Amino acid sequence: xxxxxxxxxxxxxxxxxxxxxxxxxxxxxxxxxxxxxxxxxxxxxxxxxxxxxxxxxxxxxxxxxxxxxxxxxxxxxxxxxxxxxxxxxxxxxxxxxxxxxxxxxxxxxxxxxxxxxxxxxxxxxxxxxxxxxxxxxxxxxxxxxxxxxxxxxxxxxxxxxxxxxxxxxxxxxxxxxxxxxxxxxxxxxxxxxxxxxxxxxxxxxxxxxxxxxxxxxxxxxxxxxxxxxxxxxxxxxxxxxxxxxxxxxxxxxxxxxxxxxxxxxxxxxxxxxxxxxxxxxxxxxxxxxxxxxxxxxxxxxxxxxxxxxxxxxxxxxxxxxxxxxxxxxxxxxxxxxxxxxxxxxxxxxxxxxxxxxxxxxxxxxxxxxxxxxxxxxxxxxxxx
Ligand code: SF4
Numbered sequence: 514x515x516x517x518x519x520x521x522x523x524x525x526x527x528x529x530x531x532x533x534x535x536x537x538x539x540x541x542x543x544x545x546x547x548x549x550x551x552x553x554x555x556x557x558x559x560x561x562x563x564x565x566x567x568x569x570x571x572x573x574x575x576x577x578x579x580x581x582x583x584x585x586x587x588x589x590x591x592x593x594x595x596x597x598x599x600x601x602x603x604x605x606x607x608x609x610x611x612x613x614x615x616x617x618x619x620x621x622x623x624x625x626x627x628x629x630x631x632x633x634x635x636x637x638x639x640x641x642x643x644x645x646x647x648x649x650x651x652x653x654x655x656x657x658x659x660x661x662x663x664x665x666x667x668x669x670x671x672x673x674x675x676x677x678x679x680x681x682x683x684x685x686x687x688x689x690x691x692x693x694x695x696x697x698x699x700x701x702x703x704x705x706x707x708x709x710x711x712x713x714x715x716x717x718x719x720x721x722x723x724x725x726x727x728x729x730x731x732x733x734x735x736x737x738x739x740x741x742x743x744x745x746x747x748x749x750x751x752x753x754x755x756x757x758x759x760x761x762x763x764x765x766x767x768x769x770x771x772x773x774x775x776x777x778x779x780x781x782x783x784x785x786x787x788x789x790x791x792x793x794x795x796x797x798x799x800x801x802x803x804x805x806x807x808x809x810x811x812x813x814x815x816x817x818x819x820x821x822x823x824x825x826x827x828x829x830x831x832x833x834x835x836x837x838x839x840x841x842x843x844x845x846x847x848x849x850x851x852x853x854x855x856x857x858x859x860x861x862x863x864x865x866x867x868x869x870x871x872x873x874x875x876x877x878x879x880x881x882x883x884x885x886x887x888x889x890x891x892x893x894x895x896x897x
């Protein structure tokens with residue numbers, strides 16, 4: 514216990530901990546002491562007491578995918594009768610609806626359609642930017658770069674440069690799942706290996722496109738493999754500084770081929786959030802999830818090192834397809850943050866504060882700024 518206490522004190526003071534030390538804390542530190550140490554780091558990084566949220570919309574452009582990840586409830590194989598593709602005009606229309614509701618960011622997410630080459634993405638991004646230059650396109654991930662490279666015969670660097678020039682502002686951390694080799698191969702055998710995911714992100718950071726890094730926990734990985742996922746990200750971050758945030762969330766077990774496998778418990782999730790704050794001495798932000806673990810758990814993360822609760826999510830369909838049922842709205846998210854004893858603030862993609870909600874009397878009230886499945890969905894075009 515003395516070793517754990519001294520480790521916690523060192524980490525709370527900003528000292529770097531090794532992966533072995535992180536594993537020791539993850540598995541053996543008392544939760545309250547772990548949380549106190551993580552919260553000390555959070556307070557030093559954000560002494561203003563502010564915790565943030567963002568208004569964005571996830572727009573899915575196709576559910577057709579050749580990668581067939583076993584945990585995914587969203588995709589349909591090519592030629593499947595439930596496959597669909599969304600027109601770029603519809604996507605731009607959805608961006609307009611999002612702007613109307615105060616969104617500052619769009620996350621384009623979709624399957625790896627075998628016929629989508631670089632031109633499809635260039636057209637989509639440049640069309641959105643032409644109509645709504647104020648929207649940050651925080652979209653895609655390393656997996657899409659690999660897929661586009663394959664379909665268009667381009668190097669990863671060429672794909673990234675062309676996406677950037679078409680209007681992509683930053684990569685979402687999607688597709689990271691778990692980067693550690695054994696569990697990644699078990700749940701996503703056709704997806705690029707973790708070291709390739711990291712190499713694409715490193716290239717993107719070098720070309721001026723920053724990103725976030727995510728972690729989907731609970732698909733059967735060991736505790737050591739969880740820490741290894743974070744170690745792999747931290748090593749790249751030491752070289753690039755391009756990961757703005759670390760975003761862990763829990764695997765949702767419905768409607769997919771892993772159904773019935775282990776799901777991370779809330780206790781494991783909360784411990785991981787705290788250890789992540791101590792381990793990532795080189796990543797500025799840590800996001801707690803309310804979508805997969807519930808709003809109260811999201812609140813708790815704000816006391817375990819997290820400084821951000823992510824998005825209201827005007828639309829989300831991918832994680833919801835696998836069983837995430839939680840919904841919120843802007844007013845509620847502000848209330849959740851404030852009642853967790855933080856000052857709520859709406860942020861942009863770069864974590865600049867857009868509105869700081871110091872006085873509840875001034876809180877914005879607009880019932881339309883709420884999370885939905887495809888609430889304002891426009892008609893879809895059946896995939897060929
Ligand atoms: S997670 Fe993405 S890449 Fe994997 S099957 Fe689903 S849509 Fe395809």
